[in-house]
Amino acid sequence: MIEARDVHFAYRGRPVLRGATLALASGELVCLLGANGAGKSTLLKTMLGLLKPQHGGVMADGRPLGQLARRQLARLVAYVPQVHAAPFPYTVRDVVLMGRLPATGMFRAPGAADQAAVAAALGHLGIGHLAGRPYTEVSGGERQLALIARALAQEARLLVMDEPLAGLDYGHQLRLLERLARLAAEGYGVLMTTHDPDQPLSSCDRVALLIDGRIAADGSPEQALTPDAIHSLYGVRVDLLRGADGRPLAFRPAERILA
Amino acid sequence: MAEIVSTSPAVALPSRLRWPRRLVPPLLVLAATVMALSVGRYPLPAGETLRFLAAAAGLADMAPERYALLHNLIVEIRLPRVLAAILVGASLSVSGASYQALFRNPLVSPGLLGVLAGASAGAALGILLGGNWLLVQASAFLTGLAAVGIGVGIAHLFGGGSLVMLILGGILSGALFTSLLSVVKYLADPYNQLPAIVYWLMGSLGQVNLNDMGWAALPMIGGIVLLCLLGRALDALAMGDEEAQALGIPVRAVRLTTIGAATLVSALTVSIAGMIGWIGLIVPHIARLLVGPGNARLLPAAASLGAAFLLFADGLARNLFATELPIGIVTELLGIPVFLIVLSRVRRGWAQ
Numbered sequence: 001m002i003e004a005r006d007v008h009f010a011y012r013g014r015p016v017l018r019g020a021t022l023a024l025a026s027g028e029l030v031c032l033l034g035a036n037g038a039g040k041s042t043l044l045k046t047m048l049g050l051l052k053p054q055h056g057g058v059m060a061d062g063r064p065l066g067q068l069a070r071r072q073l074a075r076l077v078a079y080v081p082q083v084h085a086a087p088f089p090y091t092v093r094d095v096v097l098m099g100r101l102p103a104t105g106m107f108r109a110p111g112a113a114d115q116a117a118v119a120a121a122l123g124h125l126g127i128g129h130l131a132g133r134p135y136t137e138v139s140g141g142e143r144q145l146a147l148i149a150r151a152l153a154q155e156a157r158l159l160v161m162d163e164p165l166a167g168l169d170y171g172h173q174l175r176l177l178e179r180l181a182r183l184a185a186e187g188y189g190v191l192m193t194t195h196d197p198d199q200p201l202s203s204c205d206r207v208a209l210l211i212d213g214r215i216a217a218d219g220s221p222e223q224a225l226t227p228d229a230i231h232s233l234y235g236v237r238v239d240l241l242r243g244a245d246g247r248p249l250a251f252r253p254a255e256r257i258l259a
Numbered sequence: 260m261a262e263i264v265s266t267s268p269a270v271a272l273p274s275r276l277r278w279p280r281r282l283v284p285p286l287l288v289l290a291a292t293v294m295a296l297s298v299g300r301y302p303l304p305a306g307e308t309l310r311f312l313a314a315a316a317g318l319a320d321m322a323p324e325r326y327a328l329l330h331n332l333i334v335e336i337r338l339p340r341v342l343a344a345i346l347v348g349a350s351l352s353v354s355g356a357s358y359q360a361l362f363r364n365p366l367v368s369p370g371l372l373g374v375l376a377g378a379s380a381g382a383a384l385g386i387l388l389g390g391n392w393l394l395v396q397a398s399a400f401l402t403g404l405a406a407v408g409i410g411v412g413i414a415h416l417f418g419g420g421s422l423v424m425l426i427l428g429g430i431l432s433g434a435l436f437t438s439l440l441s442v443v444k445y446l447a448d449p450y451n452q453l454p455a456i457v458y459w460l461m462g463s464l465g466q467v468n469l470n471d472m473g474w475a476a477l478p479m480i481g482g483i484v485l486l487c488l489l490g491r492a493l494d495a496l497a498m499g500d501e502e503a504q505a506l507g508i509p510v511r512a513v514r515l516t517t518i519g520a521a522t523l524v525s526a527l528t529v530s531i532a533g534m535i536g537w538i539g540l541i542v543p544h545i546a547r548l549l550v551g552p553g554n555a556r557l558l559p560a561a562a563s564l565g566a567a568f569l570l571f572a573d574g575l576a577r578n579l580f581a582t583e584l585p586i587g588i589v590t591e592l593l594g595i596p597v598f599l600i601v602l603s604r605v606r607r608g609w610a611q
Contacts, residue, residue, distance in 0.1 A: 049504075106507075
């Protein structure tokens, strides 16, 4: 369980977070929505201990982050960054093996147990066949899976993901969402940012909206994601389409968005 | 295009087949050492050199006069130079490889933060101030450190020590010391000092004696070993600062340690042997082709390959013509075709 409480953060005097409060527990898939520049990544980074809040604090398993050594924290929470290109052609196995760094420390060579953890993580995500391929050559979706496998090899129960779906094609997005939902069902806690309000409608257990540096709503997709919420998030008018059983399916732009 | 170029073999082969490749660099160093001890104005068959080494180790017998002659030739004349080539080549290659990981850029060389520019200006100043060899060495070493100190200082004062600011700081500090070098050259006496400066800037292993190697070897070996130990941390750093931090790596400490160790060993190479270019840029690429990009393996392999490369280049520098060529020229001439070959092989690995 990791919890940001009343977090304030400003870049060079420009406030981004003004009292954001958000928690992530194991077993849930939480989607964080916010406009460009709203501070989603900043909030994630404070929760990962990469940025220090100027006011407020972050608790991991009931202890302030400041009391945890980096390596301890790395065994509680894993960071899954946006897909990127590595400057050198590390194999997918090499990349996932980096997830063992918190366990081994940076000076000890990984042993058989670490290799086994890597193989298990690769197998878990169904990318065992990519192990020997250079990370620079596999597709964006496969890279994202490799980065998630690294987080699993890290043996942290909480995964914090910065726009995991960005840059993936439609099929990869849907498959990845299902993977993440499955990981949550297995007991991992997953916090991800996204720009598409339709995805959380169907896949997330909880939705949090970051508006004006605060979490304006935090609850089930049905409660939190309403056309009004979308308007306060993005300043556009949308309609919510519902299925025959009344379940929300998707948003559709209203006829005159710019009104 | 990506399909046409074959996969870098170290990446494609199963780990069982990779073992022999990892042995290539150290074996090359041994072979190059024996070769370097054998060739010269008084050439020896390699077997004779090996027999002398065995005799020196007490494993074989050799006539005393012959032993004395070979001792003089191999130990007193050739060995200091061979040791210098090994340490200088290994230092430059390891620094280059660690900088490439640290700055996430395969085109970076050990001079990035200004150490070579600083050391050159310092050496030239030493020559201008009297030309005592020890003064030149000390001055080269200290200004090399100072140049990097200024670059890193600029980065931390003005940009919080980010990578881009480090590079810009290095460029500024390098430019500062390059212009100081020009000032010194302009002031130098054009008949004695200026040629000495120019010749020194081309690099040579010819002035090394065992005494120099004695005091320089320990910090150089220490720096090389330290960089090799940071291999896994550098892998994580190559993926990005925040990722490395989230993996429990103390990013700032690793970065400053790497810069410190690389600067120390590079400055020592300049003070021992002058400017020797290209090695720090190309040897890491050759090593990467052999053992893959993982720095825990790459850095030791780069050290061995760099040593072998410089031994080979020094062999050419000593024996190609009647008079000795400056080794910096040889490494450059040798480096360009090698780099072209490497470029054609590694292009894939750089895909963005």
